[in-house]
Amino acid sequence: xxxxxxxxxxxxxxxxxxxxxxxxxxxxxxxxxxxxxxxxxxxxxxxxxxxxxxxxxxxxxxxxxxxxxxxxxxxxxxxxxxxxxxxxxxxxxxxxxxxxxxxxxxxxxxxxxxxxxxxxxxxxxxxxxxxxxxxxxxxxxxxxxxxxxxxxxxxxxxxxxxxxxxxxxxxxxxxxxxxxxxxxxxxxxxxxxxxxxxxxxxxxxxxxxxxxxxxxxxxxxxxxxxxxxxxxxxxxxxxxxxxxxxxxxxxxxxxxxxxxxxxxxxxxxxxxxxxxxxxxxxxxxxxxxxxxxxxxxxxxxxxxxxxxxxxxxxxxxxxxxxxxxxxxxxxxxxxxxxxxxxxxxxxxxxxxxxxxxxxxxxxxxxxxxxxxxxxxxxxxxxxxxxxxxxxx
Ligand code: 0PR
Numbered sequence: 224x225x226x227x228x229x230x231x232x233x234x235x236x237x238x239x240x241x242x243x244x245x246x247x248x249x250x251x252x253x254x255x256x257x258x259x260x261x262x263x264x265x266x267x268x269x270x271x272x273x274x275x276x277x278x279x280x281x282x283x284x285x286x287x288x289x290x291x292x293x294x295x296x297x298x299x300x301x302x303x304x305x306x307x308x309x310x311x312x313x314x315x316x317x318x319x320x321x322x323x324x325x326x327x328x329x330x331x332x333x334x335x336x337x338x339x340x341x342x343x344x345x346x347x348x349x350x351x352x353x354x355x356x357x358x359x360x361x362x363x364x365x366x367x368x369x370x371x372x373x374x375x376x377x378x379x380x381x382x383x384x385x386x387x388x389x390x391x392x393x394x395x396x397x398x399x400x401x402x403x404x405x406x407x408x409x410x411x412x413x414x415x416x417x418x419x420x421x422x423x424x425x426x427x428x429x430x431x432x433x434x435x436x437x438x439x440x441x442x443x444x445x446x447x448x449x450x451x452x453x454x455x456x457x458x459x460x461x462x463x464x465x466x467x468x469x470x471x472x473x474x475x476x477x478x479x480x481x482x483x484x485x486x487x488x489x490x491x492x493x494x495x496x497x498x499x500x501x502x503x504x505x506x507x508x509x510x511x512x513x514x515x516x517x518x519x520x521x522x523x524x525x526x527x528x529x530x531x532x533x534x535x536x537x538x539x540x541x542x543x544x545x546x547x548x549x550x551x552x553x554x555x556x557x558x559x560x561x562x563x564x565x566x567x568x569x570x571x572x573x574x575x576x577x578x579x580x581x582x583x584x585x586x587x588x589x590x591x592x593x594x595x596x597x598x599x600x601x602x603x604x605x606x607x608x609x610x611x612x613x614x615x
Contacts, residue, residue: 248570250585254594255572257389257417257547260585261456261501268497268504269456275496281482286496289503296506297447298463300423301415303437306463307470309489310449310499313460314416315343316490317446318383320462320473322347324444325381325410327472333378337366337395339388341414353380364393364541372403381410386435387418390574391540392547394418398434401441410469411441416460419447421545424518427511443469449502454509454517454584459498517584521546524582524591531595536602540577549577552602563601569594 250260261269272286280287290310298306311317318341322334335356336344348355356379358370371382382404384395397413404411413435415422426432436445444464449455464470470488477492478484509517525546532539532550540549552560561573572579580594 251590252568253570254580254582254586254590255570255578256583257451257581258457259452259454259583262454262505262508264508265455265501265505268500270497272496272500275500276493277496277499278487278491278493279480279482280485281480283482283496286499289496290499293449293499293502293506294461294463297419297449297461298437301419301436301445301447301463303463303465306437306445306465307467308461308463309494310502311460311462311489311494312458312491313450314341314414314446314448315346315460317416317448317460317462318343318412318414319347319350319490320488321412321444321446322351322353322381322383324464324469324473325412326351326353328443328469329380329410331378331380333376334380335371335374335382337383337385337388339364339366339385339390339393339395340383341385341389341416344383344414354378364388364391366395366400368396368399368403371400375403375407375409379407379409381412383412383414384435385418386413386415386422387545387547389417390547390577390579391549392418392543392545393541394422394433394435394544396433397442398439401439404441404443410443413442413445416446416448417451417547418545419445419461420449420452420514421518421521424511424515425522425545427515428519428522430522437463437465449505450498452518452521452583453502453505453514455502455505456498458495459502518546521582521584521586524586524588527588527591528580528582528595531591532598534599536599546582548580548582549574550580550598551577552598554604555602560601564597567597567601569597 275283275286294308295304298304333354335358337358338360356374358366361367384397384400386394400411422432447461450457450459474486474488476486525543528548537550538553561578564571
């Protein structure tokens with residue numbers, strides 16, 4: 224920090240120069256991100272509520288009401304309008320809250336997760352002192368339920384199922400997990416951080432979609448992130464609990480607040496109301512039809528990519544269930560394929576077995592065509608071939 228402040232106009236211009244390139248790269252070449260470009264109206268809403276703090280909801284009663292309505296909206300989408308929950312900093316915090324609730328509710332210290340789970344579950348287990356049992360995946364990249372059944376012990380607090388895995392968008396058989404959880408009396412958490420705002424709309428569009436939400440009696444909590452497929456600005460993760468009985472074991476009273484004592488069950492104290500206002504506006508402005516149309520468009524681009532990938536050089540890891548596609552080059556290591564795509568200017572996510580492409584609402588048909596052309600180029604066996612096509 225300098226002694227004297229600088230000219231505001233000049234500082235803002237410098238800021239614009241610094242972040243401009245990021246925004247452009249994100250919009251044009253980042254197909255590895257699970258976050259969408261927030262709709263402009265959500266940015267207005269965010270700014271309107273930027274001063275609010277849900278750490279003191281008695282003072283910010285209006286925004287607290289918005290959060291209740293957003294939770295009711297997301298709960299209704301996931302078959303439980305009476306769900307109890309919060310808009311939090313992201314899927315990571317939501318998953319930590321779920322395992323925290325599961326540990327305190329059951330007073331047990333083991334959790335079974337699929338090998339496909341997001342790193343946030345390992346963070347949660349580390350923080351909470353839980354032992355992680357990793358269930359292998361079947362050939363379709365979903366959790367091996369028989370393994371889960373065989374590995375439930377008297378110390379098992381929870382099992383986790385994923386509805387839209389990070390690497391491939393695969394959906395675990397939540398219905399089977401739900402039956403198992405009810406039978407064995409364990410907590411079932413569903414991580415639908417990405418899929419929670421895709422699957423209900425895919426169903427409305429006529430896709431065959433497995434049940435994954437509170438319709439299944441064994442599901443105790445669900446992560447669903449508006450800052451992924453909800454078109455909302457960051458940070459807007461979501462945690463929903465079936466019932467208040469799962470929240471009570473992680474709730475703390477803060478009696479001294481200016482707005483009056485409240486119960487808090489999030490990790491953070493001071494919490495921004497801006498993202499909540501943004502999500503509230505989006506749910507109202509878009510409605511189910513708006514989200515359904517966004518999902519329809521994402522799936523149209525996904526199909527385009529899938530059709531284009533068939534051929535000599537490239538292959539899909541699996542037929543995508545949602546707008547997440549795993550691609551690999553038949554004759555190259557993932558590392559080499561990834562480096563070549565980077566050199567061609569693409570920002571994709573690199574997993575040990577494949578590159579991940581996520582088709583989001585802000586992407587276009589032209590972008591997918593360009594991507595396909597470059598995927599094919601990059602997948603050529605050697606650099607000589609690659610250089611020749613680049614020159615052409
Ligand atoms: N659960 C699932 C299934 C996820 O895929 C993710 C993150 C989380 C939970 C955690 O969510 P937060 O990151 O909100 O805490 N999924 C993305 C991923 O790891 C996050 C991401 C988003 C990464 C944008 C890169 C990026 O540009 O791929």
